[in-house]
Amino acid sequence: MASNINDFCRFCMKNMRISGVLGHCTTLFDKNKKPPSIPDRLMHVGLEIKRRPGKSNRVCRGCVSTLSGVEKYLPLYWRWVENEKDDESCARESSTNSEKRNREPTPSKTPRALKRFCHKATSPGINNVRRSINAAINKQVCDTEESKIVEHINNRKWVAAAKFIMNHKDLTQEVKNTILSLLENECKTICNPNNNFILWRSSPEDLKSFSFDKLESDLQRLSPLLFSIFATICQNSSPVICAASAIALRGRQPRLSAFAHYLNCVLLYGGAKKAVFDRLSKLAITTAHTNAIGKQKELANTCGASLFLLKRLNESFLTLETERHRNVGLREDNKAMSPSHKPGLIPTGVFLSTEELQLSEEELECSEEKATEEENIISVLLPESQPTPPNTYSIIMDNLDFFMHAHHQSTLHSNRSIHWIHHIAVKDRIPTHHLANDLPLLDLQQYNLTMSLPGHETQTNMRREFIVLGSRILTQYVAVFKSFRNVVVHHIPHQYSEEMAQPSTDYPLGLIFKNENKTSDLSEVLQNIQHKYTPKGPDGVSKILVGGDRLTEANCRNIQHAFADGNTNEERLEGMVFKFEDWHAIRVLFEIHYKVFFSCKSGKDHGTLCANMTKLRYVSCYE
DNA sequence: CATGCAATACAATGGGTGTT
DNA sequence: AACACCCATTGTATTGCATG
Known part of the structure; x- marks a missing residue:
């Protein structure tokens, strides 16, 4: 060929x-x-x-x-060539009087300006100066700009002096230079990695704790001048000062990248493509696209860590709890065996205390073991005497389906339908440790049916809530009442209002590349989830809630039934309690409502949905 | 003042997809 | 076929700092 x-x-x-x-x-x-x-x-x-x-x-x-x-x-190269040419020609011209040149080196601007200043101000009356500078200047020096400055400085009128200095042509220039060199020094300080400036720290943990407040305080600490300059430019708007100075400083030192990473996250979340990063990284606003992606991955890898810590805390707590239960059980057994003896006075009491001692030793050992593994955190958080229950959490999963079209289809390369599973963990905001896992709240014999039926109290409550709902709807939809919108109750207060108002803590756990519609895949996923996230106590796995949409929940439950013949609760997949999350509830409800009750043909029939909508001119749902 | 080290940013490169 | 673009990896430049 x-x-x-x-x-x-x-x-x-x-x-x-x-x-x-x-x-x-x-x-x-x-x-x-x-x-x-x-x-x-x-x-x-x-x-x-x-x-x-x-x-x-x-x-x-x-x-x-x-x-x-x-x-x-x-x-740039051409500029170099030009510069060399200029220098050569200069050297050739002045080679004859080079001696003179050497003898009288060009003094820097500052001393010259100072000299002139000093000369005019003080030289005429040097003898008298010490006795009365004021008088000397006033007498000897006529009304020049410099004399005014000296006068104001003498009288300690700084504002006026500064004003005159800034009006003085030569002096202003020098002051500016000095300020610039101060600024330069501040920048050097702030760019020094040893000063622990927040923008230097771009590890995932540091980025998570990044805040504008910290940035602002660091700026004030390390470079007050720079801060005040930006504050003036930005008219004291604090986040703007932070943003502007962070971008400006990164222009100087590309490694001050914490704010750039912050912007990366914002941009990536908004769906920015590589082109955006290409453009903005040149302006020192973001990092390069590769680094942005890299940092995202780094951040993703840290997501699970705190969840696993939480799991360990739960496991330790479970161990302690069962030990305590056993302890209490033992005591009760002893009481039952010897009801005539008073506990605490006789040898059984001693035995009990040694038993307790042993147990507490075990607890100690246990906590020590964990502490060595987990950087002492657990032992600190879980003292043996009064264990505070750690937060529980639940796993939320949903399927991610999409279609990948092959441009050129072939037997090896065809269209692909992708089915993956995404899952996150969410920390429970309300602790449920006070509720028993193995006992009902009330004995069945003590149970009264009226407790479940809606009684007078229930009706009163409902009435109260309907009033709130009604007031909310009226002020939203009826124009006359709109002015009252701000005074009606928007959220009916309940026992846990405060907790639920807090933002929830999520731990993104990433994608699982399995198809939830395949039984084998889903069983693997569930085993994996149980193994990874369910805390294990001495009595086998404990239970966590796993949420999904309705289909996921049904599938998962089926898998659990299929594994029901296992020997341990772990094999039976009992570590997970499945629930459905009604993400689409309202939408589905409206769809059903619309499907059942709406017909275009019923516009003339009074009382039908279509007729009512026509009457109210409620046309937006046609579109 | 030269040199080496470590951290970081970023350009180059190879392999790929999708569009014209 | 050509191009624009994406992604991951590799290599190089830059910078500050420590050391001799």
Whole structure:
């Protein structure tokens, strides 16, 4: 097979036909190309190329990037050449009087300005100066700008002095320079990694604890001048100061990237593509796209950690609880065996105390074991005497379905229907440890049916709530009552209002690449979830709630039934209690309502949904 | 002041998909 | 076929700091 010259890069001669397909290359003399074409760009940097037989019409991507590099740096190079030329000509001209030049070096601006200032202000009356500077200046120096400044400084009128200094042409310039050098020093301080500036810290944990308040206090701590400058620019709007200074500082030091990562998260959440990052990373606003993605992954990897800690806490708590129960049981047994003896006075009491001692030792051992494994956190949080119950949590899962269209279908490469499972853990806001797992609230014999039937109290409650609901609807939909919208109760208070108002803590646990509609897949997933997330006490697995949509819940329950013949509660998958989350409840309810009760033909029949809607001119649901 | 080290940012590159 | 774009990996540049 004869190879074509056009298969090679014109400049580096790389063969661009990989496995028979041309890739990562571009043609040189194509008329349809967007300007500027590559020959034009080459011409601009001083290389003329023409279509010639024996020379390729293509270049590879690498050479195009090289050209971009040349375009970027050539102007700089030219500037260097110019500078060298200038220096040479200067040197040649002044070679004759170079001695003079050496003898009188150019003094810096500051001393000169100072000299002039001092000279005019103080030289005429040096003898008298110490006795009465004021008088000397007033007498000797006429009404110049400098004298006013000195006068105000003498009188300690700083504001006026500063004002005059800023009106003085030369002095202003120097003051500005000084301020700039102060600013420069502050920037150096803030850019020093040893000063623990918040923007330096971009590890996942640090990013999670990133806040504007901390940033603001760090800015004030490390660079008060810079902070005040930005505060003036931003008219003291605190988040704006933080954002502006963070972006500005990253322009100086790209490693001050914590705020950039914060913006990355915002942008990625909003669906920004690589192009956005390409653009914004050049402005030092975000990091490069690769890093943004990398950090997301890093963050994702940390999500599970705190959940596993919670699991360990729950496990320790379970162990302690069962120990305590056993302890209480033992005591009761002893009481039953010897009812005539008073506990605590006789040898049984001693025995009990040793038993307690042993148990507490065990507890200690147990907590020590855990402590070595888990950085002492558990032992700190769970003292042996009064264990505080840790938060429980539940797992929420949902299926993620989408369709991947193959552009060119083949037997190996066809359209793919993807079914995955996403799951998160949510910390329970209301503790339920006071409720027993194995006993009902009330003995069946003590149970009275009237406790379940709606009685007078229930009706009163319902009436009260309907009043609230009614007031809410009236003020929302009836124009006359709209002004009362702000005074009606919007959320009916209940026992746990305060807890439920808090934001919930989620632990994203990532995707599972299994299909929930396949029995084998789902059973694997459930075993995995139980193994990973259910706390295990001495009596086998404890129970956690697992929520999904209605189909998931039904599927999961079926799997649990299928495993019902296991020996232990772990094998029987009893560590999970399935529930459904009615995400779509309202929507489904409306759909059913609409399907059952609405008919376009019933517009004339009074009392039907369609007629009522027509009468009320409620047309928005037609659209 | 040169050198090496570590952390980070980012460009280059290869493999791929989707559109024109 | 050509192009634009995406993604992951690899290699390189930059920076601050410590050291000799």
